[in-house]
Amino acid sequence: MTHATAPGPSTPYDPPSGPIPVIHEDAHLLVVDKPHGLLSVPGRGADLADCLIARLAEDWPEVLLCHRLDRDTSGIMVFALTKAAQRKMGRLFETKRVKKRYIARVWGEVPGVEGVVDLPLIVDWPNRPLQHVNHEIGKPSVTEWKRIAIEDGTTRMALFPRTGRSHQLRVHMKALGHPILGDPFYAEGPARDFPRMMLHAEGLKFEHPIEGRMMRLEAPCPF
Template sequence: MSADYDPPTGPIPILYEDDHLIVVDKPHGLLSVPGRGEHLADCLLTRLEAMRPEVLLCHRLDRDTSGIMVFALTKEAQRKMGRLFETKRVRKRYIARVWGEVAEEKGTVDLPLIVDWPNRPLQHVNFERGKPSVTDWARVAVEDGTTRMRLMPRTGRSHQLRVHMRELGHPILGDPFYAEGPARDFARMMLHAEGLKFEHPVEGRMLRLEAPCPF
């Protein structure tokens, strides 16, 4: 990744902000947190810190995934948001375009995942040592030999949606790790975190937040 890291420039869209949280729309190609080495220092977290020095990380998205991310502005909000994620009380919704025409209208992928140590950071299915990983999905539209999908992960494993779609036989378009051949030949990975729904960690009211899909 270090050789070809060329993050996008421009302002970070702010979707929501209050005294406890700031929610933004992360562009694809930008790391959520710094990588190893000075050449990977530019990331969403450091850009937000330049605007709001008190900003605190709550979760991550892969570099090549775009979409909605929540950051805390206080330690209390960070701690409580972390608890919401841990206890699966944050409803996540993604949009993806995948290779091939998906025949079924909806389904669930339930395949345990673990890091593929010789090839890390890649993940793979392992029924003996993998951690439970479940993704609900629904077909949205078939488009020129590809399919637009709505993905609703119940768990939050690394690369979960990417591996599950490949195992379904329909890898995400442009995925540099899990797609092959023409499925990989796209300008970006077609995965976007479109929506989050959760109870405000401090105020208790329900928040429904959305980041429009760019593809």
């Protein structure tokens, strides 16, 4: 899973306001569309207390975390409304039985129509929370990608993470030579000069942890 990252001193935390779109709700699960710029969970300090789960708890006091998205990533997130659903949903993520689809716009024109990035990742300790490729001690990290379209010198991509390392998609796209547009950590120069990071969690497919039915849920890409 992709983990939430508190903003650094160069990126003041100014979360968006407005209602959180609900994609699905039942007795066990709450699925929403997280806006970019909003932390999934609180960061350190009172100035980072505003976050998605805190806002949801105002209407669903029983809400429980199942996974996270980076602050600057938008898109679909699953929360549990019961302990049993949280436990079983967590197990689905751990055993890679949740299929994830992201949409990204990346810098440059990506050659080829599909491929796989298989590069081990680990935290770059002197520069936390950044991650980097490390073939000696990095953890296995695999991302499948498909090119959707070339758009004004950039490329729209569908990304399918097969592992869930922190910043995985962001580092893998940079390693491919095509950083995600607007990425405050891994893009440089004109690739960074965008109003938001162009990464969106568009779809999830999984078996309902309690009811057993197959769930196919989507959050429309906003860019």
